Amino acid sequence: MTRTVYVNGEFVPETEAKVSIFDRGFLMADAVYEVTSVLDGKLVDYAGHAKRLERSLKELDMTLPVTLDELLEIHRELVKLNDLEEGGIYLQVTRGSAGDRDFIWPDPETTKASLVLFTQSKPGNAMSEKAKAGYKIITVPDIRWHRRDIKTVQLLYPSMAKMMAKKAGVDDAWLVEDGLVTEGTSNNAYIVKDGKIITRALSNDILHGITRASVLKFAKEAQMEVEERSFSVEEAKAADEAFITSAGAYVTPIIEIDGEAVGAGASGPVALRLREIYIDEMRKAAI
Incomplete structure (x- = not known):
């Protein structure tokens, strides 16, 4: 079964998911992430993960390209689209792509952060x-x-x-x-x-x-x-x-x-x- 993933505003089949080769997450590891567990088709400790994500972004002067409410809905939609009962959702925010490689951070006013999420199914994980x-x-x-x-x-x-x-x-x-x-x-x-x-x-x-x-x-x-x-x-x-x-x-x-x-x-x-x-x-x- 092909997973549906989220890439910068769109839910797409994983086989069609793309990010720029100039994305700073790819070139510089200039990115933060979170992994939220899913049990019984529901998100575990989600508020804590969202709060830590905000802190990580702040420490690196990065911005989240969606609101926290929108982010929660993206998580829930991925659970629904992938019929996820047990496993996790991986989230990654990068500083985005300015169209070339440079050690200097791009201006966040002109270079939007990149956001990707995908599910990982792990049936039986809780009872492992x-x-x-x-x-x-x-x-x-x-x-x-x-x-x-x-x-x-x-x-x-x-x-x-x-x-x-x-x-x-x-x-x-x-x-x-x-x-x-x-x-x-x-x-x-x-x-x-x-x-x-x-x-x-x-x-x-x-x-x-x-x-x-x-x-x-x-x-x-x-x-x-x-x-x-x-x-x-x-x-x-x-x-x-x-x-x-x-x-x-x-x-x-x-x-x-x-x-x-x-x-x-x-x-x-x-x-x-x-x-x-x-x-x-x-x-x-x-x-």
């Missing part, structure tokens, strides 16, 4: 047995730029880290700077020790995860203790549990780091409970 069983990961140096709080499309190094993990025969990687875990390749990182959930505090060093915010809110509501601070690789390996959160992975346990079992080497009760709570609450709140 692999996710509930937990991931094995490796750790790699974090050599990205220091504005990781902006959700840009500069994803070459995270892609390289994921390939390192694949070559090592594991599921993913955690990025490490000065001996401390920053985050996963495409997710936020957590450990659990003596019942306490520990995760790095928000700063320019990590992405301000939308799923992260919801999961920590639900954890506190469930009377779980949360501490926002950095932790080392050694501390993670000695933890009782570890897990990640993201729009696509929800809450997924980590059972092995660099070949060493975390806790019992199996999905822990805190991570599994948070995954259950998050999915249940998101089904209720999705729009």
Whole structure:
């Protein structure tokens, strides 16, 4: 089945979708993105994603070429046109095309930003047995730029880290700077020790995860203790549990780091409970 995608004001078959070769997203990675999960044909945590998108755009002096109300309707129309029940919607805003390549940003008054969206169907993602069983990961140096709080499309190094993990025969990687875990390749990182959930505090060093915010809110509501601070690789390996959160992975346990079992080497009760709570609450709140 050919997907219907959105490209700069039009819903078109994916085979007919086109952007300029001079688009700055293509030439300079001058673009930001969001991925909103879809459950039961509804958008999960959409308000949070829209707010973060606005922040990313503001940090890069970019503009959204449609209103937020229009953007929501584009999402809903894509869900409808593609009969999407479970999966996600990828959104990308670029600074557009001024008709040639130049390091200097084009004038936003004369060069309109580009907006594209498409769906990705992932049936059974919420009930994934692999996710509930937990991931094995490796750790790699974090050599990205220091504005990781902006959700840009500069994803070459995270892609390289994921390939390192694949070559090592594991599921993913955690990025490490000065001996401390920053985050996963495409997710936020957590450990659990003596019942306490520990995760790095928000700063320019990590992405301000939308799923992260919801999961920590639900954890506190469930009377779980949360501490926002950095932790080392050694501390993670000695933890009782570890897990990640993201729009696509929800809450997924980590059972092995660099070949060493975390806790019992199996999905822990805190991570599994948070995954259950998050999915249940998101089904209720999705729009």
